[in-house]
Amino acid sequence: MSAIATPSxxxxxxxxxxxxxxxxxxxxxxxxxxxxxxxxxxxxxxxSFFLGPVPITGQTLGVILVGAALxxxxxxxxxxxxxxxxxxxxxxxxxxxxxxAYVLSPSFxxxxxxxxxxxxxxxxxxRAWDRKPVLAFAGFAAASIIPFVFGVPYLAFILSxxxxxxxxxxxxxxxxxxxxxxxxxxxxxxxxxxxxLAWRGVRTxxxxx
Numbered sequence: 715m716s717a718i719a720t721p722s723x724x725x726x727x728x729x730x731x732x733x734x735x736x737x738x739x740x741x742x743x744x745x746x747x748x749x750x751x752x753x754x755x756x757x758x759x760x761x762s763f764f765l766g767p768v769p770i771t772g773q774t775l776g777v778i779l780v781g782a783a784l785x786x787x788x789x790x791x792x793x794x795x796x797x798x799x800x801x802x803x804x805x806x807x808x809x810x811x812x813x814x815a816y817v818l819s820p821s822f823x824x825x826x827x828x829x830x831x832x833x834x835x836x837x838x839x840x841r842a843w844d845r846k847p848v849l850a851f852a853g854f855a856a857a858s859i860i861p862f863v864f865g866v867p868y869l870a871f872i873l874s875x876x877x878x879x880x881x882x883x884x885x886x887x888x889x890x891x892x893x894x895x896x897x898x899x900x901x902x903x904x905x906x907x908x909x910x911l912a913w914r915g916v917r918t919x920x921x922x923x
Contacts, residue, residue, distance in 0.1 A: 724842045726785040727909070730916055744788060751780035751792030752799065755828075756806035770897035771808045774861065777828045778854045778905045781835030782844045783912075789832035797825050818876055820890075823868020827861030834860055844909045851906035858898045866890045 732743045758772030781789035800806050803813045807825065816822055838844065838853030869890045873879040 723840045726836065726839045726844075727783040727912055727916065728785065728788065747784050747788055748792045748795055751776075751784055751789065751832075752796045752806070754780055755793065755796050756804075759806060759808045762808070765897050765900070766893050768893045770894065770901075772901070773808055773828070774831070774858055774898060775901040775905060777832050777861075778835045778857055778902065779909070781832035781857060782839040782850075782854070782905065782909050784832075784836060785840055786833045786836035789836040790829050793828045793832045797829065800825070818872060820869045820872040820877075821865065822872075824861045824865030826868070827864030830864075831857045831860040839909075845913050847906045847910050850909055851902055854902040854905045855899070858902050862891060862894075 728747050732747070755773060755776035758776035761772040762769040764770070777789075777793060780792050783789075784792060796806065800812050801814055801816060805812045807816065808821075811819065816825075835854060835857040838850075838857070843849040843853040866886060870881055870886045873886075874881050
């Protein structure tokens with residue numbers, strides 16, 4: 715008996731909820747979804763809580779949710795738009811500073827890292843990892859690591875080259891990684907509960923139609 719092939723890409727939440735019938739309408743819907751993702755990340759960027767010596771914002775949670783809900787390409791497009799609008803001067807980043815000069819901020823590398831992080835969260839969602847909490851947590855935790863891959867080297871570069879701060883590997887880890895581990899785990903876990911719950915709600919609505 716031959717194995718039955720399964721599609722590598724499943725529909726994400728946005729696909730199920732919008733269902734555009736025409737190609738032109740689909741393009742418009744994608745634009746609205748991308749901007750909605752920008753709005754969500756912008757809102758959560760202004761939400762912060764203390765879990766140790768530094769404030770933890772909701773930015774990464776927003777990135778994960780946007781990627782999971784919109785899918786890889788639209789999620790990455792949304793976070794690219796978020797970065798460009800912030801660089802254009804809209805006060806949508808976590809702090810009060812925005813505009814082109816933000817590229818010299820030690821945290822700008824994390825903003826860049828949000829783009830592939832949303833893509834990865836969407837990639838896992840397109841393979842239905844976002845339907846069950848355990849798989850969702852694994853995929854979202856992986857996506858949460860990606861901003862650090864971009865952000866930590868950029869942080870070290872700006873501190874040492876632009877600001878003239880003497881740094882070591884230990885000091886960069888102490889500033890840019892260690893304070894955020896617990897918060898990252900909590901946000902990934904919260905997303906891993908919220909997105910499957912959203913799927914359960916979608917299935918319930920479909921069943922009632």
